[in-house]
Amino acid sequence: MRRLLACVLLLTALCVDFAVGAEHRLELVVTAPYLEMHSGPGRGYPVIYVIGRDERVTVLYSRTDWYKVRAPEGQEGWARRTDLASTLLPSGAAAPIPPYPDFASHRWEVGAGYGVYYRENLVTSYADFGLTDSIDVEAVLQQALGTLDNRVVATIGLRHTFIPEWKWISPTAGLGTGYQHIADKEPPAPRQSDNQLAYVSLGVRGFITRRFMWRADWRHYVVFNNLNVYEDLEEWKFGLAVFF
């Protein structure tokens, strides 16, 4: 733990260095009558400065939907993404302000959530890569915490989104394989504490806002063991995720 904290502090120091060290900045030309600069990256922070039409603004970095900018006279403040998107490069080309990723065709997804796995509380996290708009590879790492035992479950599988264009709610189905480790809490101890497993899943996903989405999944697991009786388990879960 102390080593981890030392690493975090070192990383923090490196981040400080990066924050100070970067020099080559993007310059944009204001085309609207003026560009407002707020004192903070939020809608409620007051406007502290405005940059007039045809003046240049230097973009330092972004945080969520806000961009830290510097006026020609050196004043710094935060400009809204939509305002900055109307500016131009000195060459006359459109400003390279990236649009929000399209939900139907996004590629990456990272999320976490809560569920129930074999009557145990489940803390779940996942990463998902879209091979196409409708077929994803999903890697899941989750911990089930119960009264009799605790389990760590890691799975990898494929998931199909039937109609990715449906934005607010869209059904999915998947299948995959994985590994389960059981740590016993109460006797009797499990006869086999490490198992391979396979699953099928049904679920739904939906868009919330910007880069934010939700998922709900039901899974049926078959746990392979050498006891001649395969174990069947069920799981449901709900999660929130960010997509890129």
Add this chain to the structure above:
Amino acid sequence: MEIRLGSFFLAAALLSGCSWFHRGERPQNQVVAEDTGADPSVIEPQVTRRAVKTPKIKAKDFEIGAYFGALSIQDFGVNPVYGARLAYHISEDVFFEALLGTSKAGTTSLEDEFPDITVISDAGRRFTYYDLDLGYNVLPGEVFIGRGRAFNSQLYVTVGMGDVKFAETDQFALNFGVGERLLITDWLALHLDVRDHIFETSLTGRTKNTDNIEATLGLTTFF
């Protein structure tokens, strides 16, 4: 014979001199112009266009840092706690947060009264947790210190779940927290947090939900 020999050497000298002169004076591009049959008065510009690379805008949506404070482990006293925090800001209002912290429990009042009794082993007193939280900045604003200094700040609430390892067993835990993020600069933040880890335990006899409240002071940087 002498005249013939002299005129031969003279001719050879002239030829070699001409060829030397020719080699020294004619630039390479002129030869190319003659070869291609182009008008020698037009000079082809040999300027390579410089590739203009638009600088990328760096997104600083992640926050990383460490914190230190006091954790009240129910029935086991108030003890120092320290941990690490990683957050990702999705919008100006919402963020994800992952915490990893550790503390060491003290003794119960029963153990203080009767030193021979041990409720949990020494190794089991280690209290380690991880949390996965969703946070919401409910009250963004500014904090004024003196006449001329204003710092951006956000009061936020968090809700989440995770794992608490205490008495050498892992338990599912819910957490509820409230905190204040004070931005010293736009990339360095001071955090004041109060958080409750709620989990079920039967260490002191009967099974019950315990509230384990911690108050911490932390420092984070955006990257």
